[in-house]
Amino acid sequence: MMGIAAAATALLCMLVASANAPAQPAAESAALAAQVPIADVHFHLEAQFVPADIKALLDRNNVRWAGGVGPIGRGVGSDFRQGFTEALSERYISTLGQPEFGVLYFQRGARGTEDADTADFRALLERAEAEFKAGRLKGFGELFVNNRNSNPNPAFRRKIAADAPTMRAMYQLAARHGGFLAMHMEADRDSLQQLDALASVEPRATLILSHCGVWADAATMRAVLDKHPNIHCDLAWRSPPVARGPQLAVRAIFDDSGAKQDWLDLIEQKPDRFMIGTDAYCCDYSQAIDGFRKGLLARLSPATLRKVAYENAQRLMKLD
Numbered sequence: 001m002m003g004i005a006a007a008a009t010a011l012l013c014m015l016v017a018s019a020n021a022p023a024q025p026a027a028e029s030a031a032l033a034a035q036v037p038i039a040d041v042h043f044h045l046e047a048q049f050v051p052a053d054i055k056a057l058l059d060r061n062n063v064r065w066a067g068g069v070g071p072i073g074r075g076v077g078s079d080f081r082q083g084f085t086e087a088l089s090e091r092y093i094s095t096l097g098q099p100e101f102g103v104l105y106f107q108r109g110a111r112g113t114e115d116a117d118t119a120d121f122r123a124l125l126e127r128a129e130a131e132f133k134a135g136r137l138k139g140f141g142e143l144f145v146n147n148r149n150s151n152p153n154p155a156f157r158r159k160i161a162a163d164a165p166t167m168r169a170m171y172q173l174a175a176r177h178g179g180f181l182a183m184h185m186e187a188d189r190d191s192l193q194q195l196d197a198l199a200s201v202e203p204r205a206t207l208i209l210s211h212c213g214v215w216a217d218a219a220t221m222r223a224v225l226d227k228h229p230n231i232h233c234d235l236a237w238r239s240p241p242v243a244r245g246p247q248l249a250v251r252a253i254f255d256d257s258g259a260k261q262d263w264l265d266l267i268e269q270k271p272d273r274f275m276i277g278t279d280a281y282c283c284d285y286s287q288a289i290d291g292f293r294k295g296l297l298a299r300l301s302p303a304t305l306r307k308v309a310y311e312n313a314q315r316l317m318k319l320d
Contacts, residue, residue: 025298029305033297036306038289039313041068041093041182042142042210042236042277047076051087058091061289064310065091065319068182068234069142069210070098072281085136090320093313095182096131097140097170100124105144105158114164121166125173132177138317140170141182142210146191150184150214162194168201175205180316182208182234187216192224199228206230206316210277211237215251218262225270232316235308236277239295241287254295264299271304275313 025033043066045054058066066088071080076099085092104113104120115121131137144151145167146159161167162185171181185191199207212233213221224231237243238253249255253263267274280288297305313319 025294028302029300030298032302032305033293033300033309035062036293036297036309037062037064038276038292039063039065039093039310039317039319040278040289041065041208041275041313041317042234042279043067043093044069044279044281045071045076045081045084046281047071047073047080049084051083054084055087055091057285058088061286063289065093065313065317067093068095068138068208068277068313068317069279070095072098093138093317093319094131094136095139095141096124096128096137098142101143110158110160113158114160114166116165116169121169125169128170128173132173132179137177137179139174139180139182139206141180141208143167143170143181143183145183145185146188147184147214148186150186150211159188159191162191163198163201167198171198171205171207172202175202178318180206180208182210184210184214187213187220192220195224195231196227199231203228203230206232208232208234208275208316210234211279212253212274218260218266222266225266225273232273232275232312234275234277235292235296236279239288239291241283241291242279244283254291254299256291256295259296259299267308268301268304271307272312272315274308275316276309 038061040063081092081094085094100120101113108115112118128137128140144158145162148157148159151157162183174181185195207230209231212235213224221233235253238251240252240255243249243252253260276292278285278288297309300308
């Protein structure tokens with residue numbers, strides 16, 4: 001017969017294994033996940049995109065809204081979004097800041113993107129003010145604050161203060177108009193401290209951490225979300241097919257086979273703070289959306305599922 005100590009050890013191992021096992025989808029959640037509309041708040045426009053084609057792609061995947069970050073690639077300034085705004089109307093989540101900050105960075109370096117007194121940055125604020133007032137702008141994003149270890153191109157890597165004068169100016173402008181500011185920021189200790197300072201400037205304004213802190217773990221994000229009710233996460237680049245290879249797979253929150261339990265617990269406990277984002281310019285878009293439906297949404301409770309899929313984005317970004 002098994003001794004008491006051995007039996008206790010075996011039971012403990014079973015409990016640990018059960019706690020770490022991927023959550024299995026309930027029938028109701030699985031059915032809802034397969035057909036719920038989605039807001040993709042981390043969708044980059046690219047130079048080769050055609051507005052009518054993108055509309056058809058979103059329609060095929062039941063993605064009701066998309067955007068939240070700027071256009072990328074050569075020759076795509078912020079004016080490039082105009083054709084997509086016309087084709088998608090209120091479905092496109094329009095932002096400023098990403099291509100403009102790219103120009104500032106390559107002209108003046110990282111420190112130049114912190115200087116709020118340059119003519120180019122003042123022009124960006126003036127344009128944003130006008131577009132907010134006209135109802136054409138939802139926020140600023142994706143602003144690169146700290147991507148030293150999360151960009152494959154060394155020329156594009158940088159680290160600036162998350163509470164730099166430029167960041168504060170955009171954040172306060174967004175706050176006045178009910179907009180948001182989305183940033184790509186690795187969770188270094190000093191960056192987290194600067195984020196804390198920025199979020200405290202205007203606690204009612206919306207801050208979005210692109211990629212949910214890039215490679216931050218659930219415990220780190222829990223501490224951030226506990227302290228600042230105005231900070232939210234998009235879940236881009238934290239699942240296949242975007243998070244590919246052994247290095248990125250370790251950082252994934254979920255895949256088709258399941259989701260990490262500590263992240264599921266955090267999302268269920270803070271259901272108002274998470275949104276879907278694909279960042280799938282590298283990969284098959286339909287595969288990325290299907291991964292969200294099967295790997296994450298199907299493992300959430302129905303109420304949380306709806307919030308993460310689209311209701312949080314509707315509320316925070318004032319989507320019709």
